[in-house]
Amino acid sequence: MIRMRPSDILVPQPHGLYCKPGDYYIDPVRPVARALITHGHSDHARAGHGAVLATRETLDIMRLRYGEDFAGTTQAIAYGERLMLGGTEVGFHPAGHVLGSAQIAVRCGDTCIVASGDYKDVPDPTCAPFEVVPCDVFITEATFGLPVFRHGDAGAEIAKLLDSVALFPERAHLVGAYSLGKAQRVIAMLRQAGYDAPVYLHGAMEKITRYYESRGIALGELRMAKEQKKAELVGTITLAPPSAIQDVWTRRFPDPLAAFASGWMRVRARARQKGVELPLVISDHADWDGLCATIGATGAGEIWVTHGQEDALVHWCASKGLKARPLALVGYGEEDEETALPAQEEAPA
Amino acid sequence: MNRFAELLDRLSYEPGRNNKLRLLTAYLRDTPDPDRGYALAAMTGALSFKHAKPALIRDLITARADPALFALSYDYVGDLSETVALMWPRSERPTNAPSPPTLTEVVDTLDSLPKKELPAQLAAWLDGLDETGRWALLKLVTGALRIGVSARLAKTAAAALGDKDAHEVELIWPGLAPPYPELFAWLEGRADKPLNRDPAPFRP
Numbered sequence: 001m002i003r004m005r006p007s008d009i010l011v012p013q014p015h016g017l018y019c020k021p022g023d024y025y026i027d028p029v030r031p032v033a034r035a036l037i038t039h040g041h042s043d044h045a046r047a048g049h050g051a052v053l054a055t056r057e058t059l060d061i062m063r064l065r066y067g068e069d070f071a072g073t074t075q076a077i078a079y080g081e082r083l084m085l086g087g088t089e090v091g092f093h094p095a096g097h098v099l100g101s102a103q104i105a106v107r108c109g110d111t112c113i114v115a116s117g118d119y120k121d122v123p124d125p126t127c128a129p130f131e132v133v134p135c136d137v138f139i140t141e142a143t144f145g146l147p148v149f150r151h152g153d154a155g156a157e158i159a160k161l162l163d164s165v166a167l168f169p170e171r172a173h174l175v176g177a178y179s180l181g182k183a184q185r186v187i188a189m190l191r192q193a194g195y196d197a198p199v200y201l202h203g204a205m206e207k208i209t210r211y212y213e214s215r216g217i218a219l220g221e222l223r224m225a226k227e228q229k230k231a232e233l234v235g236t237i238t239l240a241p242p243s244a245i246q247d248v249w250t251r252r253f254p255d256p257l258a259a260f261a262s263g264w265m266r267v268r269a270r271a272r273q274k275g276v277e278l279p280l281v282i283s284d285h286a287d288w289d290g291l292c293a294t295i296g297a298t299g300a301g302e303i304w305v306t307h308g309q310e311d312a313l314v315h316w317c318a319s320k321g322l323k324a325r326p327l328a329l330v331g332y333g334e335e336d337e338e339t340a341l342p343a344q345e346e347a348p349a
Numbered sequence: 350m351n352r353f354a355e356l357l358d359r360l361s362y363e364p365g366r367n368n369k370l371r372l373l374t375a376y377l378r379d380t381p382d383p384d385r386g387y388a389l390a391a392m393t394g395a396l397s398f399k400h401a402k403p404a405l406i407r408d409l410i411t412a413r414a415d416p417a418l419f420a421l422s423y424d425y426v427g428d429l430s431e432t433v434a435l436m437w438p439r440s441e442r443p444t445n446a447p448s449p450p451t452l453t454e455v456v457d458t459l460d461s462l463p464k465k466e467l468p469a470q471l472a473a474w475l476d477g478l479d480e481t482g483r484w485a486l487l488k489l490v491t492g493a494l495r496i497g498v499s500a501r502l503a504k505t506a507a508a509a510l511g512d513k514d515a516h517e518v519e520l521i522w523p524g525l526a527p528p529y530p531e532l533f534a535w536l537e538g539r540a541d542k543p544l545n546r547d548p549a550p551f552r553p
Binding site: 146147148149150152167168266267268269271272275276277278279289309311312315316319 | 361362363364368371375414415417418421422425426427428431432435436439479480
């Protein structure tokens with residue numbers, strides 16, 4: 001079999017990463033005819049494509065967010081299943097990022113390229129664990145691609161939140177968390193830590209969280225914050241999109257305390273800029289050690305870096321004798337911006 | 350040191366004065382002497398260590414990490430203590446490793462240690478602490494806490510231990526020295542008010 005050059009198989013283009021022999025895009029940022037989607041976050045999963053191939057959960061999440069007609073046609077693929085597309089064989093493997101998230105392995109001839117989308121290599125009670133897929137070229141994100149980003153034990157951060165609730169029993173704790181993945185993980189971890197009081201939700205969290213429950217992820221008793229009187233919210237924990245924790249919406253809470261669950265909280269200046277009083281370093285992305293370990297584990301000789309802090313990771317790869325290059329794709333980042341929108345779903349009262 | 354680090358960490362994010370006071374008072378109430386005294390000294394600017402300088406810390410990290418990665422990281426984080434605390438290499442700690450130093454041990458050691466032994470001592474401490482602990486240690490030794498707590502606020506928190514007014518603490522303060530055992534004894538009702546033996550006492 002002929003050995004194709006990796007750069008002939010997958011090519012970065014303005015619409016996203018394009019597979020020439022298969023004629024499809026992976027996580028395109030603009031509408032295309034055929035798209036393979038790694039996971040449901042809005043910077044990777046966009047509406048308006050012709051045909052979409054993704055895991056069942058990712059398709060469901062896109063449907064919840066964009067409506068029934070988010071794509072022309074859809075096809076679900078299970079983890080581990082393989083499919084021939086043009087001259088390529090594709091397989092989806094768990095990425096451990098959010099429910100339904102996948103790495104996409106593209107095989108063409110003897111060459112295997114894995115596009116990992118976003119991933120994390122630590123346990124998460126709400127999604128399948130990351131699977132190392134041996135490959136020739138590994139396409140990695142670099143959201144936390146600096147050695148200052150080490151997330152540590154997420155359980156300890158949950159303990160920090162519970163300590164704060166105990167120290168300030170008369171205040172309402174508002175935890176900013178991305179509405180897909182992070183919020184549900186925080187709730188599940190609170191339950192693991194033995195917290196069995198009701199957890200309150202911002203309106204924008206409801207649909208996705210109920211969807212997680214429908215997929216068999218137990219989250220305990222959940223209540224909507226908007227249905228409660230101010231006095232009833234004393235000493236409670238509420239999950240809200242990051243943009244809401246500094247919003248007029250917080251006025252419905254007694255002496256609200258702003259917490260934020262994100263890997264960015266590792267850097268103090270980032271936390272202070274957002275006016276966060278209680279930063280919780282809980283991330284859905286691999287930290288620096290996780291990125292380096294994963295790159296090593298795949299055995300790939302060539303690393304392509306998509307988005308984040310590419311420079312440091314490319315430098316690190318070079319120092320380990322790996323061929324590495326930044327792909328300079330635009331349009332990916334945190335789900336941050338998206339959350340400004342759902343905050344308006346619930347009018348302040 | 351861990352408890353002190355946790356306090357600095359919470360204070361650095363807390364914007365409200367009353368909540369800062371609560372955190373401070375809770376720390377001073379729950380922490381034994383002489384640790385709490387040294388913490389109060391650190392926050393009132395009464396501690397200084399002449400040998401620990403930022404250049405020393407920079408040397409420590411560049412000997413342990415890739416200089417290019419350090420430069421990129423420092424550029425991103427913008428604070429030397431924090432950058433070093435975050436990227437300090439994790440050592441596999443042997444199970445019989447000494448426990449992290451207490452605040453008192455740090456202060457006592459830094460006071461007496463010759464300059465040439467400082468780098469090795471600082472590195473050993475950094476190996477034994479977590480991220481927050483390393484950050485607090487580096488802030489402490491380089492002398493600028495910058496956590497939004499004034500000396501007056503720290504004294505107000507101490508006074509609150511004994512339901513006293515900060516003004517009363519202020520009046521006896523010039524006669525006291527770290528770690529202030531007689532101050533805490535008085536505030537907790539275990540002893541009489543310390544006398545200010547200054548022949549020309551401060552009376553604002």
